[in-house]
Amino acid sequence: MTAMGAEHDRRELLIATIAGLLDGVRHVAVGASSPIPAAGAMLLRARNEAAGKPPVRVSILGSEQHNFFTNGSVELFDCAAQGRVDAFFLGGGQIDGHGNINLVGTGDYPKTDVRWPGSFGSAYLYHLVPRVILFREEHSPRVFVPKVDFISAAAHTPEVARRGGPHALLTNMAVFDFDKARGRFRLRSVHPPYAATDIRAKTGFDYEEPNTVPFTAHPDAATLALMRGRILDELAESYPTFARSMAEAA
Amino acid sequence: MTDIIALEALAARIAPGQSLAIPVTGVSMAATCALIESGMTGLKLVCVPVSGLQADLLIGAGSVGAIETSAVTLGEAGGAPRFAAGVRGGAFALSDSTCPAILAGLLAAQKGVPFMPIAGIVGSDLLRVRPDWKVIDSPVGEPGQVVVVPAIAPDVALFHAPEADRAGNVRIGRRRELAGMAYAAKRTLVTVERIVARNLLETEDSAAGVLPSLYVDAVAVAEHGSWPLPLQGEYDGDDAEVARYAAMARTEEGFRAYLSAFLTRRRQVA
Numbered sequence: 320m321t322a323m324g325a326e327h328d329r330r331e332l333l334i335a336t337i338a339g340l341l342d343g344v345r346h347v348a349v350g351a352s353s354p355i356p357a358a359g360a361m362l363l364r365a366r367n368e369a370a371g372k373p374p375v376r377v378s379i380l381g382s383e384q385h386n387f388f389t390n391g392s393v394e395l396f397d398c399a400a401q402g403r404v405d406a407f408f409l410g411g412g413q414i415d416g417h418g419n420i421n422l423v424g425t426g427d428y429p430k431t432d433v434r435w436p437g438s439f440g441s442a443y444l445y446h447l448v449p450r451v452i453l454f455r456e457e458h459s460p461r462v463f464v465p466k467v468d469f470i471s472a473a474a475h476t477p478e479v480a481r482r483g484g485p486h487a488l489l490t491n492m493a494v495f496d497f498d499k500a501r502g503r504f505r506l507r508s509v510h511p512p513y514a515a516t517d518i519r520a521k522t523g524f525d526y527e528e529p530n531t532v533p534f535t536a537h538p539d540a541a542t543l544a545l546m547r548g549r550i551l552d553e554l555a556e557s558y559p560t561f562a563r564s565m566a567e568a569a
Numbered sequence: 570m571t572d573i574i575a576l577e578a579l580a581a582r583i584a585p586g587q588s589l590a591i592p593v594t595g596v597s598m599a600a601t602c603a604l605i606e607s608g609m610t611g612l613k614l615v616c617v618p619v620s621g622l623q624a625d626l627l628i629g630a631g632s633v634g635a636i637e638t639s640a641v642t643l644g645e646a647g648g649a650p651r652f653a654a655g656v657r658g659g660a661f662a663l664s665d666s667t668c669p670a671i672l673a674g675l676l677a678a679q680k681g682v683p684f685m686p687i688a689g690i691v692g693s694d695l696l697r698v699r700p701d702w703k704v705i706d707s708p709v710g711e712p713g714q715v716v717v718v719p720a721i722a723p724d725v726a727l728f729h730a731p732e733a734d735r736a737g738n739v740r741i742g743r744r745r746e747l748a749g750m751a752y753a754a755k756r757t758l759v760t761v762e763r764i765v766a767r768n769l770l771e772t773e774d775s776a777a778g779v780l781p782s783l784y785v786d787a788v789a790v791a792e793h794g795s796w797p798l799p800l801q802g803e804y805d806g807d808d809a810e811v812a813r814y815a816a817m818a819r820t821e822e823g824f825r826a827y828l829s830a831f832l833t834r835r836r837q838v839a
Contacts, residue, residue, distance in 0.1 A: 352644050383801065391745030392593070392618060393676075396669035400688050419692075422640070424656070428698060429663050434653040437640030438695060439619065442667040446689030471667075473692025479714050481689070560645070 327568035329491065330355060331546055332510055333456075335538035336494060338362040340452055340487050344405035346376040348395055348448075350439065354554060354561035356408040356454055358546070361385075361553050365545050378404075382557040396440060399447040402482065406450040409441050413467040414453055416524025417502050418474030418485040420445075421467035428469055441472035446479070450486040453497075458490035460523035475502045493518045494535055495526060503527055508535040571737020571782040579758050579789040580604050583725050586634065588613040590675070590723035590750045595741065596623050596798045597729035597760040599791030602835040605630040605828070615723050616641070617675065617750050618668035622798060622811055625649040626831075628661065629824045635662035637721075639671060645808065646815040651824060665698055672746065674721030678753035684717040691716060726754035729794040730780075731803050733761045737782030738769040742802060751784040760791040762803060796835075 337359025341347055347360045357379050364375040379385040380395065388394040398404050411420035412435045422438050424431030445451055455462055474485050474497070485497040488504055492513050495504040505527035509518055515532040538546065547569050555562040580603035583589060589612050591597075601623050604612075609632040614624055616638035624641050627633050629651035641652040655661055670687055677685040686707075691714060696702055707715045728747050733739045739759050741747045751757040770776045794800075797807035797814075814831075817823040 352642075389743045389745070391743065391747070391749065392668070393672045393746060393749070396672065423665060423694075428694070429665075430657055430659055432657075434648075434656040436642035436648060437619065437638060437665060438667045438693070439640050440668040442693040442695050443669045443687070443689035446691070470692065470694040476692035479691045480711075483689075 323568045327565060329510070330565065331538055331543065332535060333489065333491075334358040334362055334546060334550070335542050336489055336535055337452065337454070338366060338542075339536075340489065340494075341375075341406050341450070344375060344450060345373065346378070346398075346404055347406040348378040348398075348404050349380065349408060351381050353408055353454075354558040355456075356452070357385075357557065358550055358554055361550050362542070362546060365549050366542070369545075379557055384556050385553065396443060399444055399483075402447075404448050406452065406486075407444055407448040408452050408454050409445065409472065410455050411453065411462070411467070411471070413462060413464050414455060414488065415464050415467045416504060416526060418453070418497055418504070419467050419470045420453065420472050420474075421469045422471040423469040425468045431469075438471035444483065445472035445474065445485075446476070446481040446483045448483045451484060453485055453488040455488075456491045458492040458518075458521050460521060463522045463524055465524050492521065498527065501527075505529075506532055508533045510535045511537075571733075571785045572787040573733075573735070573737065573764065574787050574789055576600065576603050576760065576789045576791050577607075579760065579787050580607055582756070582758060582787060583609065583612075583727070585609060586611040586613070587724035588615055590615040590617055590721075590726040590754055591620055591623055592617045592728050592744070592747055592750060593619050593621070594799070594801060595728045595730055595744050595747050596795050597727050597791070598623060598796060598798060599729070599760050599794040599835065600727055600758070600789070601626060602832055605632060606832060610634070614638070615671065615721060617746055618666070618671040621649060622814060625651045625814075625818065626828065628652055628655050629818060630828060633661050635664070637664035637666055637671065639666045639668040643811055643815050646812045650815065650818040654821075665695060667693070667695060670695075670702070670716075670718045671721065672749065674718050675749050675753040677718070677720035678722035679749060682720065684719050686715045686717050689716070721753060723750070723754040724756065726750035726757045727759075729760045729791070729800065731761065731800065732763050732765050732769075733759065733785075733788045734765050734767060734769045736768065737785045737788050739780045739782075739785055739788065740769055740778060741780050742778045744801065748780045748784070751780055756786045757784055759785055759788050760794045761788055762790075762792055762794060762800070764788070764790060
């Protein structure tokens, strides 16, 4: 298989996995610059529609067609505070084994060695959105660290009541569930061709692991047909470059 | 009354050292260029709630003394190079925030109260680096902790919109955060694509989505005033231009070369 083909297959697996992680939500919001999460949310919406399941609202920030907000940038945050956002995606320059994320930089604040854009809405949304999916494609020990250098958003804060927090972590190599009671990740599945030992070698924090770790399921024919048709059409408005590259590699 | 003035005159109403609220959509790149050409220094940027090319250009040009923001990013084009270099070099005072905290600070100013409570944030290191944010025991309702953030009342709010009428009423559509900026700021300056002859407040339909002239101190016409950034309902962003900036601004010399050509091109676009 060509490198472009392998990249295309990997993205399809990630998109299908995201749709699975979102199963059951009524409203999922997707932040800026997130084509794969957006595609996963659109796939869930299309799949539910086809199966006669309850409809899914998808809010893509920055989109005109897939965004029903009319009250400016505060509306997403108010909506989350009202319990009307069931799922959201966060990434991180660093993510640690307790689910804390760092979007600010590495080294000593404020003159960080590496500076990333900033915390965005993470410090707030992590508390308020029940199913936060951590999505970071690069799976390496520099991303998955024992302890983040700066906590943009904390996963576990027993001192305050909260409904939100991490639900799962999805990378280029694997899917982890987040065990809220223990405050740790648990390996759920690995993407072919990787093995559980590869994940251990590339992850800088400790996590739970079942005795046998299954492969992440490859999307079925019906899912692939939806992804390659309707989903790419819907994506093209907000992510034209991404949609084009997916269409060309198919 | 709202003054309808030239772009340079509008930019001249912003003084060195003032705090300046800038949005993420409806960005007045035209006024940004005019500010840089005037040799502006010491601005205290308040990004509502994040910024990109606008903040990075102002930082690179030496116009910024302080910045309060939830993020500075060029989006698909990558990180903001002059912002990152400035952070490393301590070129400006940095107040890291989170999007809803900036919106809450503006809301406090809008309502004339000293602070606003806000959900979440507990456990974040932002509380450590923002000593002006406090965690209090809620004085009402269920017992529990809540974060409060101080009011943000910028000296000036600056944005770009599709159109204004002759009285200075400005159509902002669904970008309600632009109204929020104007309510909170002491003065508001707006650039627009065009001035229309009709009264924007005349009908229910036209008045919805309009910021009344009460909040608008001055308006200047600047066609393609957001270029190379998008203006919703009017034109798309010029992504190739932003990508070119991202590549050139990685070095100080590259930034200087870009800025010089950009200011020239901006004058031609207008």
